[in-house]
Amino acid sequence: MKNWISFPHVQGVASRQAHCDLPEGSYEREIGKEGFFGPTTHMYHRHPPTSWSDFQGDLRPRAFDTNNLAVNADSPWGATTILSNAHCCIRFWELTLAMPELARNADGDELLFVHEGSGVLFCDYGRLAYRDGDYILLPRGTMWRLEPAADTKLLMVEASNSSFRLPDKGLLGGHSLFDPAMLAIPEMDQAFIAQQTEAPWRVQVKRLNTVSQISFPFNPLDALGWKGDLSVVSINWRDIRPVMSHRYHLPPSAHTSFVSDRFVVTTFCPRPIESDPGALNVPFYHSNDDYEEVIFYHRGEFFSRDNIHPGMITYHPYGFTHGPHPGAFAKGQTRARETTDEVAVMIDARDALDVASGAEGIEWRGYVASWGGMNADKV
Numbered sequence: 001m002k003n004w005i006s007f008p009h010v011q012g013v014a015s016r017q018a019h020c021d022l023p024e025g026s027y028e029r030e031i032g033k034e035g036f037f038g039p040t041t042h043m044y045h046r047h048p049p050t051s052w053s054d055f056q057g058d059l060r061p062r063a064f065d066t067n068n069l070a071v072n073a074d075s076p077w078g079a080t081t082i083l084s085n086a087h088c089c090i091r092f093w094e095l096t097l098a099m100p101e102l103a104r105n106a107d108g109d110e111l112l113f114v115h116e117g118s119g120v121l122f123c124d125y126g127r128l129a130y131r132d133g134d135y136i137l138l139p140r141g142t143m144w145r146l147e148p149a150a151d152t153k154l155l156m157v158e159a160s161n162s163s164f165r166l167p168d169k170g171l172l173g174g175h176s177l178f179d180p181a182m183l184a185i186p187e188m189d190q191a192f193i194a195q196q197t198e199a200p201w202r203v204q205v206k207r208l209n210t211v212s213q214i215s216f217p218f219n220p221l222d223a224l225g226w227k228g229d230l231s232v233v234s235i236n237w238r239d240i241r242p243v244m245s246h247r248y249h250l251p252p253s254a255h256t257s258f259v260s261d262r263f264v265v266t267t268f269c270p271r272p273i274e275s276d277p278g279a280l281n282v283p284f285y286h287s288n289d290d291y292e293e294v295i296f297y298h299r300g301e302f303f304s305r306d307n308i309h310p311g312m313i314t315y316h317p318y319g320f321t322h323g324p325h326p327g328a329f330a331k332g333q334t335r336a337r338e339t340t341d342e343v344a345v346m347i348d349a350r351d352a353l354d355v356a357s358g359a360e361g362i363e364w365r366g367y368v369a370s371w372g373g374m375n376a377d378k379v
Helices: 190-194 326-334
Strands: 027-032 040-045 062-065 080-084 088-095 102-105 108-123 126-130 134-138 143-160 201-207 210-216 233-236 256-259 263-268 285-287 292-301 312-316 341-349
Touching: 080 312, 088 341, 102 108, 108 292, 126 134, 126 190, 134 256
Parallel strands: 027 285, 102 201
Antiparallel strands: 027 040, 062 312, 080 088, 088 143, 102 143, 108 126, 108 134, 108 143, 134 233, 201 210, 256 263, 263 341, 292 312, 292 341
């Protein structure tokens, strides 16, 4: 347990309840430790905390459009790296034809999110169909390959030298968000048995980001059966039931889907918007102090962003305040919407991320000016 210096006090004008009944003409900003899990203070400002007039340096918020990637690779190790650190690697991969070789990640668990497409995964554990919106969790060391039935685009998130686990759901109970019984596993069906030929196969193994090849005179996906509690699993965002409160805007941590040692993966799904007249119904302004925030936009209109479309990735390094765009904030004030219309994947990383060279060519450099206080020509 961390013995935080905790001393709740109030100075000046403040709301009695965070994210609700803000003082007239004020804008709330949350300052906290450990993401949304540690001690927190709420500031009430005269101006939106994101109304900067200039922003110089590498700290700036950044956005990337994966729709502009022209790379089609037959191996996941040819995917474009967007962001990475020692504990997490975020790639984007497009695959149109069946993988000619098996893949194996010796560096950590791999989480695939299917942005577009459908098809079949073959792996040590059997055969698993996939479609758009699926998460596919591949334990470290799993041999696998994809056979697309339609052009497939995937977000890849590696837990480098680590594993993915389910979050502690606390008071909500273990069946909230999604019941673990919803997790699908591969089947050792006739289609899986039929691909166990004596034709030669190669496995591309990634270790320390270097690829080695292992050749077999047969298909090494030749298991007859298995038993245990470690397996490839999948779940679709359509099977996630987000928690919400009509009187209080819940932080992103309430929507966590998977956790690793130094980052978490969160899923934003369509849900009712807060209806209480005093409750904020857009994300509150908050300071990035302990976590770097990455969001991949899968479909719909993200209710806290302007001019962001599916296939884009936003990146907010720690060290500055961010929050809803002006247009999104204004829509929230009118309470015109009753539900959100969005699906997005968020990665909150505890350690600083590096922008890969492959991402710089697809960057929207005017993103830092999109909060309205800057001249876009400066960027």
